[in-house]
Amino acid sequence: MQPDTATAPVRPAASDEQTVAALRAGDERTFRDLFARSYPVMKRVARTYVASEAVAEEVVQETWMAVVAGIERFEGRSALGTWMFSILTNQAKTHSAREKRAVPFSSVALGNAEEPSVDPDRFQTDDEAWPGHWATPPRPWQKPERRLLSLEARERLKAALAQLPERQRLIVGLRDIDGRSAEEVCQLLGLSQENQRVLLHRGRSRLRAALEEYLDAADT
Amino acid sequence: MDNSRPPHNGHQDREFSVTADEVTCQQFVEMVTDYFEGALEPHTLSQVEEHLVMCDWCVTYVEQMQATIASLRELSEPSAPEPTDSLLAALRAKRGGT
Numbered sequence: 001m002q003p004d005t006a007t008a009p010v011r012p013a014a015s016d017e018q019t020v021a022a023l024r025a026g027d028e029r030t031f032r033d034l035f036a037r038s039y040p041v042m043k044r045v046a047r048t049y050v051a052s053e054a055v056a057e058e059v060v061q062e063t064w065m066a067v068v069a070g071i072e073r074f075e076g077r078s079a080l081g082t083w084m085f086s087i088l089t090n091q092a093k094t095h096s097a098r099e100k101r102a103v104p105f106s107s108v109a110l111g112n113a114e115e116p117s118v119d120p121d122r123f124q125t126d127d128e129a130w131p132g133h134w135a136t137p138p139r140p141w142q143k144p145e146r147r148l149l150s151l152e153a154r155e156r157l158k159a160a161l162a163q164l165p166e167r168q169r170l171i172v173g174l175r176d177i178d179g180r181s182a183e184e185v186c187q188l189l190g191l192s193q194e195n196q197r198v199l200l201h202r203g204r205s206r207l208r209a210a211l212e213e214y215l216d217a218a219d220t
Numbered sequence: 221m222d223n224s225r226p227p228h229n230g231h232q233d234r235e236f237s238v239t240a241d242e243v244t245c246q247q248f249v250e251m252v253t254d255y256f257e258g259a260l261e262p263h264t265l266s267q268v269e270e271h272l273v274m275c276d277w278c279v280t281y282v283e284q285m286q287a288t289i290a291s292l293r294e295l296s297e298p299s300a301p302e303p304t305d306s307l308l309a310a311l312r313a314k315r316g317g318t
Contacts, residue, residue, distance in 0.1 A: 197253055
C-alpha cells in the first residue's frame with residue numbers, strides 16, 4: 001500500500017522563492033491557498049503541545065501572524081516549511097509552558113516498552129502444533145465499507161485515536177488522516193524513516209485492535 | 221517443518237532477518253506496516269508473500285489494517301477556518317505601499 005500522494009496539493013507546488021515573493025507582496029490568493037493546505041498539519045502538530053483544539057487553532061493563527069510579519073527577514077537558508085515549523089513549535093511551547101510539558105520529538109526514546117501489536121495469547125505457544133500461528137484468528141469484518149462508515153464505528157475510532165500516546169496519534173494523523181507522505185513527515189518532525197514507521201505501526205495496530213473489539217462485540 | 225524459532229512477542233530485530241524457513245503469524249503482525257511501506261528486505265518480503273498465500277487469517281489481518289487506514293482517511297478534517305481579520309489586515313498592509 002503506497003502512501004497516497006493524491007491528497008497532497010494537486011497543482012505542482014510553487015517553489016519556496018515564488019511563495020515567499022508572493023507573501024511579501026501581500027498576495028492574498030497565495031496566502032489563503034497555503035494557509036488552507038498547511039492548516040491540518042499545523043494544527044495537528046500544535047495540538048501535541050497544547051491542551052485543547054481551540055488553543056491549537058489559536059497557535060496556528062499566531063504562527064501565521066509571525067510568518068507574515070517576519071517574511072521579509074526570511075533568508076531562505078532553510079526551507080520555508082522548516083522555518084514555519086520552528087515558529088509553530090515556539091508559539092506552541094509558549095502556550096504549553098503555561099499548560100503542560102512539551103517533549104521535543106528528537107528526544108523520544110522509542111525503545112521503551114515494546115508493545116506487541118496483537119495480544120500474544122492470540123497465538124499458539126511453543127508446545128502447540130503451530131507455534132507462532134494464530135490460535136484465535138481475526139474474523140473478517142463483514143461488509144467493511146458499510147460497517148466502518150457507521151456513525152458508531154467512526155466515534156469508536158475517534159475515541160481510540162484520542163487515547164493513543166501523543167506521538168503515535170500525531171504520526172497516524174499526519175500519515176493516514178492528512179495523507180502526508182512518509183518523507184514529508186520525517187522531514188517535518190526530524191524523524192528517521194524507521195522511527196516514523198515504528199510509531200505508525202504501533203498507532204495503527206492499536207486502532208485496528210480497538211475496531212476489532214468494537215466490531216466483534218457488535219456481531220454478538 | 222520444525223520451526224524451532226520461538227514466537228516473537230515484539231520484534232527484537234528491526235531488520236526482521238528471518239532465518240527460519242517461514243514467517244509466523246505472530247511475526248507477520250509486527251511486519252505489516254513495513255510491508256505496506258515497502259520497507260522489507262527482498263528475502264523477507266518474499267517470505268511474507270509466501271505466508272500470505274498460505275494463511276487466510278493473516279490476509280484477513282491485512283484487510284483489517286487496510287480498512288482501519290481507509291476509515292482514518294474518512295476522518296480528515298473539513299476545510300480550514302478563515303484566517304483572522306488581523307492576519308488578513310497584516311497581509312494586506314504589504315500591498316499598501318504605493
